[in-house]
Amino acid sequence: MTIAEVRLTPVLVADAPLLNVQGVHQPYTPRLVVEVVTEDGVSGLGETYGDRGYLAAARPLARTLRGRPVTEVNGLAGLAERVCGGAADGAGGGGLRGVRTAGKLRLSVVSAFEVALLDALGRTVGLPVHALLGGKVRDTVDYSAYLFHRWAGHPGGGPVDDWGAALDPAGIVAQARRFVRDHGFTSFKLKGGVLPPDREVAAVRALAEAFPGSPLRLDPNGAWSVETSLRVARELAGVLEYLEDPTDTTERMARVAAATEVPLATNMCVTTFAEIPEAFARRAVAIVLCDHHYWGGLRNTQHLAAICRTHGVGVSMHSNTHLGISLAATTHVAATLPGLDHSCDTHYPWLTEDVVTERHVFTGGALTVGDAPGLGVDLDRAALAALHRRWLADDGTLRDRDDAAAMRAADPGWAVPDLPRW
Ligand SMILES: O=C([O-])C(=O)C[C@H](O)[C@@H](O)C(=O)[O-]
Ligand SMILES: [Mg+2]
Numbered sequence: 001m002t003i004a005e006v007r008l009t010p011v012l013v014a015d016a017p018l019l020n021v022q023g024v025h026q027p028y029t030p031r032l033v034v035e036v037v038t039e040d041g042v043s044g045l046g047e048t049y050g051d052r053g054y055l056a057a058a059r060p061l062a063r064t065l066r067g068r069p070v071t072e073v074n075g076l077a078g079l080a081e082r083v084c085g086g087a088a089d090g091a092g093g094g095g096l097r098g099v100r101t102a103g104k105l106r107l108s109v110v111s112a113f114e115v116a117l118l119d120a121l122g123r124t125v126g127l128p129v130h131a132l133l134g135g136k137v138r139d140t141v142d143y144s145a146y147l148f149h150r151w152a153g154h155p156g157g158g159p160v161d162d163w164g165a166a167l168d169p170a171g172i173v174a175q176a177r178r179f180v181r182d183h184g185f186t187s188f189k190l191k192g193g194v195l196p197p198d199r200e201v202a203a204v205r206a207l208a209e210a211f212p213g214s215p216l217r218l219d220p221n222g223a224w225s226v227e228t229s230l231r232v233a234r235e236l237a238g239v240l241e242y243l244e245d246p247t248d249t250t251e252r253m254a255r256v257a258a259a260t261e262v263p264l265a266t267n268m269c270v271t272t273f274a275e276i277p278e279a280f281a282r283r284a285v286a287i288v289l290c291d292h293h294y295w296g297g298l299r300n301t302q303h304l305a306a307i308c309r310t311h312g313v314g315v316s317m318h319s320n321t322h323l324g325i326s327l328a329a330t331t332h333v334a335a336t337l338p339g340l341d342h343s344c345d346t347h348y349p350w351l352t353e354d355v356v357t358e359r360h361v362f363t364g365g366a367l368t369v370g371d372a373p374g375l376g377v378d379l380d381r382a383a384l385a386a387l388h389r390r391w392l393a394d395d396g397t398l399r400d401r402d403d404a405a406a407m408r409a410a411d412p413g414w415a416v417p418d419l420p421r422w
Contacts, residue, residue, distance in 0.1 A: 003038060006113075021096075028158065034062070047322065049093070049293060051093070061109060115129075115329045161352065168199070192219055219244035241263075244266065288315055321350070327360050
């Protein structure tokens with residue numbers, strides 16, 4: 001069970017022209033695949049954000065792990081603190097990922113190594129990752145359809161898909177119907193912050209009409225003022241399951257939360273343990289959307305869930321563009337959380353490329369929690385090599401996710417809007 005080798009493979013993955021408050025998704029998005037190989041030849045897989053800062057922090061950690069046992073999961077964060085350096089830059093993603101600290105960047109790297117160690121350990125002892133985390137409490141994990149306003153194609157060229165544009169309520173409902181047809185989703189999240197709030201309210205109303213009784217969320221990534229957030233909350237009261245990051249600081253979220261019955265969720269103002277005390281004391285959020293990358297892995301996700309339970313705060317899962325390795329990891333940890341009352345986010349259905357040999361398949365909007373050893377996914381080495389070649393061939397333009405830069409291909413004067421935008 002000794003680690004003989006750690007392989008880091010940065011990749012660029014085709015993405016769709018999805019719009020958000022910052023701009024538009026780049027045609028290709030960076031991810032980092034981590035593979036830990038033991039002296040017995042067992043491989044474990046992990047995955048995290050791939051922007052340059054994560055890669056720079058991952059390299060020394062990978063070197064340090066050689067010769068250590070795969071069971072040293074609890075020591076990873078301390079090791080990373082010693083060897084990864086204290087840089088917070090190169091984290092990519094603009095303002096979409098909440099606070100940007102060196103510690104959070106490090107934990108995002110640690111998460112990939114933690115998952116890879118658990119995968120290798122599970123494969124060695126013949127147990128699924130959820131069993132290593134204490135065992136599953138459900139056999140399936142529900143996911144929600146992640147709807148976006150979008151263009152038909154990337155403004156500067158890039159991969160083409162057959163979704164077409166969705167820039168009004170009818171387009172969003174059509175997109176949702178395709179998600180239901182292809183994956184069976186029964187709840188829907190609309191990415192907001194793109195169009196003036198009234199038009200996004202209209203899209204949510206159209207969804208409510210098309211899918212009566214289905215849980216609906218709206219997430220403008222902090223684009224609105226307190227007043228706008230409260231107006232939207234009034235207009236969509238009784239329609240929304242929750243409103244996600246309507247405004248952009250704990251202080252403003254607390255003011256909104258105090259004046260509406262609509263529950264507020266976040267993956268922006270609570271993304272680290274350090275942000276919990278103030279946010280929970282001020283009752284700023286009712287649901288924390290965990291992203292196991294930000295929080296430092298699957299065991300920290302369980303710790304977060306326990307803290308949320310203690311404070312009567314709900315928990316669910318956030319997603320950024322990710323591959324099948326991270327989707328497997330999310331599914332394993334989600335299966336172990338007793339209080340998971342909301343379906344998890346995933347960008348996965350938008351992806352046309354993956355590095356695992358078999359794509360995940362949603363049935364009724366859910367994934368089955370596998371019992372195969374480890375994560376239960378295998379690396380498609382040819383696919384990984386092809387996506388890595390794309391990363392090598394890039395001149396550096398796409399190696400950090402920058403939705404505002406991608407937007408400038410359509411609108412040369414575009415800058416990330418000052419928040420609140422509306
Ligand atoms: O729930 C969220 O805030 C996200 O998923 C953040 C993402 O970066 C999303 O806005 C996106 O990919 O455009
Ligand atoms: Mg969000």
